[in-house]
Amino acid sequence: MNSIGIIANPASGKDIRRLVSHATVIDNNEKFNIVERIILGAQQNGVDKVYIMPDPYNMGYRVIDKLETSGELKCEIEVFDFFKVNGVEDTYQAVQLMNEKKVGCIISLGGDGTNRAVAKKIKETPLIAISTGTNNVYPDMIEGTIAGIAAAVVASNKFDKNNYAKRDKVIEIYHNQQLKDIALIDAVISRDAFVGSRAIWRIEDIQKIFVARSHLASIGFSAVVGAKKIISAADDFGAFVRIAETAPKVLVPMAAGIVLPIGTTAPELLKFGEKYEFTSYCRGTIALDGEREIEFHKDQTFIFQISRNGPWHVDVKKAIEVGQINGFFMISE
Incomplete structure (x- = not known):
């Protein structure tokens, strides 16, 4: 059947x-x-x-x-x-x-x-x-x-x-050596302290953006990376950027009908198997594919890595x- x-x-x-x-x-x-x-x-x-x-x-x-x-x-x-x-x-x-x-x-x-x-x-x-x-x-x-x-x-x-x-590809997020969650497209570290309504949209609260793929023809946080580096679904790597007001700005389609100037550092590639360690200095949340899912406190450590799982x-x-x-x-x- x-x-x-x-x-x-x-x-x-x-x-x-x-x-x-x-x-x-x-x-x-x-x-x-x-x-x-x-x-x-x-x-x-x-x-x-x-x-x-x-x-x-x-x-x-x-x-x-x-x-x-x-x-x-x-x-x-x-x-x-x-x-x-x-x-x-x-x-x-x-x-x-x-x-x-x-x-x-x-x-x-x-x-x-x-x-x-x-x-x-x-x-x-x-x-x-x-x-x-x-x-x-x-x-x-x-x-x-x-x-x-x-x-x-x-x-x-x-x-x-x-x-x-x-x-x-997926972005895997680990905490205490355990897989905490995954994202298909982007994982965003935010200073928003609570999950709340889940959807994330305020760029001024963002610290870092991790992507499995990126293109400026997309809408949302992956386009921020895509404005400087195009990463396809076939590429065996992802990347991350830091949001910085003093960094060179690019125009990014952040939502339907909304294009914003956003300052970011140059994308840093994350190849399969490479780990990025993030230790929080304040409270915040990690948003996965546009929705806040993980709350964290000061001095908590998370590992981000890209895989084809x-x-x-x-x-x-x-x-x-x-x-x-x-x-x-x-x-x-």
């Missing part, structure tokens, strides 16, 4: 950055429409079963009702039945269940934060990441039908995933090309 999993985060794209910038809102109705199109694209190409994370908006059940009523539902859909806390723990639990069900591909709808949560639990299952969040760097804008078709190619298990997916990230176009070249879409007479 060919199966896929869908993680649709109803909270993505609704953080405080929507109030302090000019970002587009992708509401839950549109997320529901995307999930519907994913399923229609997938089932037409051999997917027999779809597992969906439960959510307060009931996207999974609404899709079942709509497609059954229209007579278009051909595959089996199962919405996981577990107690929802309406937080990141739901994503963790859903991904763990999808691992146990041995789905062939997981599709996430969310931003960098959602995909970071998926990445912490996904193991070896290939991931297709659709952007529905704020300041996204990791996920892509993908039409749902096309994502479903690519997921069907991946879930068929007919092709070597090295032909259409790559292991992503992230998810198998599917290139949707390459997956479909692999299928096309190998006759996956041919209809036998």
Whole structure:
């Protein structure tokens, strides 16, 4: 049986950055429409079963009702039945269940934060990441039908995933010799003392920015590094910069519609296996992919390093090309 999993985060794209910038809102109705199109694209190409994370908006059940009523539902859909806390723990639990069900591909709808949560639990299952969040760097804008078709190619298990997916880099943060957390794109050391609303946006509070990748065509903290050094997903290194008012300034797109002059030092590269040790001189937080996650106190030490221990990230176009070249879409007479 060919199966896929869908993680649709109803909270993505609704953080405080929507109030302090000019970002587009992708509401839950549109997320529901995307999930519907994913399923229609997938089932037409051999997917027999779809597992969906439960959510307060009931996207999974609404899709079942709509497609059954229209007579278009051909595959089996199962919405996981577990107690929802309406937080990141739901994503963790859903991904763990999808691992146990041995789905062939997981599709996430969310931003960098959602995909970071998926990445912490996904193991070896290939991931297709659709952007529905704020300041996204990791996920892509993908039409749902096309994502479903690519997921069907991946879930068929007919092709070597090295032909259409790559292991992503992550930033690993260690404390007391234990892995504390990870980030997919950027880790930011801030003088903000509390996690609070989680989303981070005040550049004047920032001390250092670590990145796994960077480009000025992105929006957010990774673009600060990208203004001076472009680092691709394929490069076997990351980098960090220090924010300094006296350093040479560059214009950076920090949020939708907001471009700021920011002073930074020259990027210093962090190759795989190299460690950067940070000891705090005051209270603060570490933000991971745009959200404050780790609170620290004075004289605490953290280790930052870059590795390629992230998810198998599917290139949707390459997956479909692999299928096309190998006759996956041919209809036998």
